[in-house]
Amino acid sequence: MALTLCFLLLLGLCGTTVSEGLPSPTKSPDVLEFELPAMNYETKDSDDAGPIDGLFQMVRVFLHVVQPNPFPEDTLRKILQEKFDISADYEKIISYEIGIIICAVLGLLFIILMPLVGFCFGLCRCCNKCGGEMHQRQKKNGTCLRKYFAVSLLVICILISIGIVYGFVANHHLKTRMERTRNLTDSNFKDLRTLLHGTPAQIDYILGQYTTTKERAFSDLDNIKSLLGSGIHEQLKPKVVPVLEDIKAMAEAIKETKEALLNMNSTLDQLKKSTAQLNTSLSKVKGDLEQSLNDPVCTVPPAAATCNDIRTSLSQLDYNNNLGQLPSLDEHIDRVNNILRTNLSSQVQKGYKSFNDIPEMVQNQTTDLISGIKSTLNSIGSNIGNISKQIPIQDKLSNFMDYINSTETYIHRSLPTLEEYDSYRWLGGLVACCLLTLIVIFFYLGLLCGTFGYDQNATPTRRGCISNTGGVFLMVGVGVSFLFCWILMAIVVVTFVVGGNVEKLVCEPYQNRKLFQVLDTPYLLNENWKFYLSGMVFNKPDINLTFEQVYRDCKENKGIYATLKLENSYNISEHLNIQDYTGNIINDFENMQVNIDNVVLLDEAGRKHLLDFNSSGIDKIDYDAYLAAVNKTPGELNLSLFADNLEAKANDLPQGNLKQSLKSTAETIRTIYHDQVIPLEQSMNTAYKTIQELKHNSSGVPARVTNILSSLDSAQDFLIKHVSSVIVQEMKKYGNTIIGYFEHYLQWVKISITEHMAACKPVATALDSAVDVFLCSYITDPVNLFWFGIGKATIFLLPAIIFAVKLAKYYRRMDSEDVYDDF
Numbered sequence: 001m002a003l004t005l006c007f008l009l010l011l012g013l014c015g016t017t018v019s020e021g022l023p024s025p026t027k028s029p030d031v032l033e034f035e036l037p038a039m040n041y042e043t044k045d046s047d048d049a050g051p052i053d054g055l056f057q058m059v060r061v062f063l064h065v066v067q068p069n070p071f072p073e074d075t076l077r078k079i080l081q082e083k084f085d086i087s088a089d090y091e092k093i094i095s096y097e098i099g100i101i102i103c104a105v106l107g108l109l110f111i112i113l114m115p116l117v118g119f120c121f122g123l124c125r126c127c128n129k130c131g132g133e134m135h136q137r138q139k140k141n142g143t144c145l146r147k148y149f150a151v152s153l154l155v156i157c158i159l160i161s162i163g164i165v166y167g168f169v170a171n172h173h174l175k176t177r178m179e180r181t182r183n184l185t186d187s188n189f190k191d192l193r194t195l196l197h198g199t200p201a202q203i204d205y206i207l208g209q210y211t212t213t214k215e216r217a218f219s220d221l222d223n224i225k226s227l228l229g230s231g232i233h234e235q236l237k238p239k240v241v242p243v244l245e246d247i248k249a250m251a252e253a254i255k256e257t258k259e260a261l262l263n264m265n266s267t268l269d270q271l272k273k274s275t276a277q278l279n280t281s282l283s284k285v286k287g288d289l290e291q292s293l294n295d296p297v298c299t300v301p302p303a304a305a306t307c308n309d310i311r312t313s314l315s316q317l318d319y320n321n322n323l324g325q326l327p328s329l330d331e332h333i334d335r336v337n338n339i340l341r342t343n344l345s346s347q348v349q350k351g352y353k354s355f356n357d358i359p360e361m362v363q364n365q366t367t368d369l370i371s372g373i374k375s376t377l378n379s380i381g382s383n384i385g386n387i388s389k390q391i392p393i394q395d396k397l398s399n400f401m402d403y404i405n406s407t408e409t410y411i412h413r414s415l416p417t418l419e420e421y422d423s424y425r426w427l428g429g430l431v432a433c434c435l436l437t438l439i440v441i442f443f444y445l446g447l448l449c450g451t452f453g454y455d456q457n458a459t460p461t462r463r464g465c466i467s468n469t470g471g472v473f474l475m476v477g478v479g480v481s482f483l484f485c486w487i488l489m490a491i492v493v494v495t496f497v498v499g500g501n502v503e504k505l506v507c508e509p510y511q512n513r514k515l516f517q518v519l520d521t522p523y524l525l526n527e528n529w530k531f532y533l534s535g536m537v538f539n540k541p542d543i544n545l546t547f548e549q550v551y552r553d554c555k556e557n558k559g560i561y562a563t564l565k566l567e568n569s570y571n572i573s574e575h576l577n578i579q580d581y582t583g584n585i586i587n588d589f590e591n592m593q594v595n596i597d598n599v600v601l602l603d604e605a606g607r608k609h610l611l612d613f614n615s616s617g618i619d620k621i622d623y624d625a626y627l628a629a630v631n632k633t634p635g636e637l638n639l640s641l642f643a644d645n646l647e648a649k650a651n652d653l654p655q656g657n658l659k660q661s662l663k664s665t666a667e668t669i670r671t672i673y674h675d676q677v678i679p680l681e682q683s684m685n686t687a688y689k690t691i692q693e694l695k696h697n698s699s700g701v702p703a704r705v706t707n708i709l710s711s712l713d714s715a716q717d718f719l720i721k722h723v724s725s726v727i728v729q730e731m732k733k734y735g736n737t738i739i740g741y742f743e744h745y746l747q748w749v750k751i752s753i754t755e756h757m758a759a760c761k762p763v764a765t766a767l768d769s770a771v772d773v774f775l776c777s778y779i780t781d782p783v784n785l786f787w788f789g790i791g792k793a794t795i796f797l798l799p800a801i802i803f804a805v806k807l808a809k810y811y812r813r814m815d816s817e818d819v820y821d822d823f
Contacts, residue, residue, distance in 0.1 A: 002644070032216060032741060033747050036756060039198045043187040045555075045768040047777035054174055055166065056781045063500055066099040073507045077521050100500050107791075109495035111486045115137035118482025122794065142422025143456070149807040153474075156800045157443045163330050164436045171429035175781035182415055188769050189408045191762040196401055202757055208750055213745040214377050217738050221370045224734070228366075229359025230729040232723075239308045239718055243711045244352055276666070281299055282671050285665060289646075292661040297653065306649050310662070315644065316480060373738070380742065429786060432491055435484050436793045442477030443804060446470045450811035471812030474804040482798045494789035499784040506719045507776035516548035536566050561754045639677055643669040 049056060075092045094101065220227055289310065296305030369645055451475075453466025455482030509515040519525065525532040537545065553563035560566070643666040650662035 016318045023175070027176040030399050032213065032744060033476055034212075034745075034752075035271070036202050036752055037205055039194050039759075040195060041191040041762055041765070043184070043191050043765050043769060045765045045772070047177075047773045049173075049777065049781065052169060052785075055169070056784050059784045060503070063503055063784070066103060066671060067097075067500065067504050068099070069096050071505070071512075072096050073514060076518050077524060080518075080524055081527075097501075100497060102494055104497050106752065107489050109498070110489045110794075111493070112484065114486045114489070118302075121184060121482065122479075122638065134768070144452075146807065149803050149810070150451060153800060153803040153807055154447055156796050156803065157440050160436065160440050160443075160800065162670050162794040163789040163791070163793030164433055164440065165435070166787055167429065167433040167793070170782040170784075170786035170789060171426060171433060174429075174779065174786070175422065175426045177778035177782065178419065180623040181694065181778065182412075182420070183768055185411055185415070186406070188762070188766045189404060192404055193401075193766065195758065195760070195762045196404070199758055202752075206752060209748075210380075210745060213741050217377060218374060220734075220741075224366055224370060225359045225363040227737075228734040229362035231734065232362065232727055233356070233358045235726045235730060236719070236723065240715050242717045246707075246711065249450055252275065258577075277676065281676060284668055285672065289662075291313055292658060292665065295656075295658040295661075297656055297658045303653050303658075306652050310646065310649055312560065321705050377742070379557070428491075431661065432488055432790055434487065435480075436790065439477050439480050439797065440793075442473045443800060446472075446474030446477060446804065446808070446811070449473060450807065456809065467811045471808040471810075478801050478804050478808075481801050485794055485797050488790060488794045491796060492787045495783050495787035499780055499787060501719050502775070502780045503784060506771070510771050513548055513551070516546070516551055519544040520548055534565075534568075537564055538691070540568060543568050550769065554760040557759045557761040560760050563760055565747040567754075586740055589694040604777055613702055639669050643667070643673070665742075775782075 075096065146403050293307050293311050295307075297303050426598040448470065449466050450470025453468075453470055506515070509518075519532070526535060526541070529535035531541050531543060531545055533547055533550065534543035534545035535541035543565060550563055580660065646669065647663055647666040650659050650666065653659045653662070
């Protein structure tokens, strides 16, 4: 619980250890997450005084008024350098302590003079002087003086009572805080043990995380097919897949072309038959009409004119669309059938298979290399384990744990003595407060009895018993005050000098860290060492390692490695150089060879298939002739109108065989129109659209084939000549992923050791507990409040004595009195 204990803790862990208290979460881009085991500490680094803290602040303000000088850093440095020889600096010391010295001198004068004054006062009263004569001269303003003296004494007693309350509160607070000392000590030692015991667990955790990292890397190495192979495959897709898709589409186009040709050829044959049948039907109808018009009725006017009109319109039944003159498509169909004997779609599927086999090829070609990389990673784990053994943490921790145990045993053995002495102190403080309480009670009783027992009509010799008792109480209070006030003031002076200097020279500079700045003065604690702490830690006094910096870093819960700058003893960065561990892996990846030159997208048979289709002559068919032929539809005959006209003209003829014959023929023409012309016309329209579509598709065949072959050559050339750059790129990306795991792990190890392990907050807390909590909050603050309250009460005894003596004259029963008073 002392300063030495805290600094020995730092020095005990230096040069070897590194340990930690707070979690250090670190995340890698690939969801590798490490977090050191957390350490939970119990001890707080400050004490909450509660509502009484306002009284402590009041005392500090008083001390600042008495001692306004700043902390004497230069003077203290000089005294320490001269090994506490103050003969040369006594003037500066007196100048700094002048406020406290003046107060102490006044207190000493009080201690010396009050017994003398009390002795003389007692003798004087025994001689019936100094108010000792039991005779009171009556005055006109006697009533006013009595009231004035009573009110003044009452106010002074209230002020004294406040000081007494301060004393009781401070005395009790000090006792309760001293009772907490054992718990405070146990809590600090428990936190220190937590720190020491947690360090090996953190080391084991760090080493264990290498296994996690290695397993992640092994998983990726085992999945090289899906990671590296698929990566190469994905990079080549934009170059290869479109070509294969085009070839696949061309294979489908060839099949569609064959179907279209077959459909077109079949349609043309059907059209030819339908046209021939239509011509036969029309010729027969035309012959029947000519035969009917030879009837004798046609020679008799006006029927002759009607017959001539019918005879003239017979040319409308003639129909010729030249379909029979169109060449057959059988030759082109045979060529396409020959082409289709080679299955281009299956050739495309082979290309796809060859391309999709790239991940499998990568895995097969890297089996030996992966085994080598795994061996390298296993050796890295062994090296990291060796580094942990090179830092002799366990031995130091074991030695320091023995020191912690012995120190704790000593403190626990001393605590009963401390508690016993504190009980004596508490009793002494209680006695002092009770003495003051007794005095002020005498004054209160005197005021109470004197005020309520006083009879204005009674003469001084006839005053009542109660009033007389009040006066006696006041004089008893005066007597007790003379007897013990100098003792009380002695207690106040001693506690004031000690408590005030501890507050100004220890507590305040500790809180603003000026005390550390004094200790960090070069060559102060050791005239041969520039920096004392680095000389103790490393035996290298030129390293800038200061008490203030160590305390600040521990307060911020930084690791001891960074706090004590242990890189000057064991540079972890040199032993955890990432390049030393990953260099071999990088070389292995750089030497990795993957050959995928044998990927064939389309073999020679497939190429010949495309070239044959290109030279099949599909694009050279005279589609315009076919379109012109099928565009001449039988709708031009307009048989329906011809039949209507024929029937109308027949109606103009007289009744007879001719009229009936013409009507019958008109009906036959309508039948031909509905049964033959309309279906033929629909078939021709369908054939027209089919021929147009085939013409459109076949017109781009040479260009499409040329483009496909060009793209195919380009893709195949890329696979042969330029695929190595893609492989190198993906290999680098894949290697960086594997290496990244270990770079991230090694970086985390370095950060954990240098910044987080052995986070020394318990050390700073132990120092705060010893100085700021135990010395300042537990002891100095209540002691200062004690002398402040008791001193205040004791000082106010002076005017209380005066007023009590004056007032007692008005309450006590006199032996004689003046009946007449000229004054």
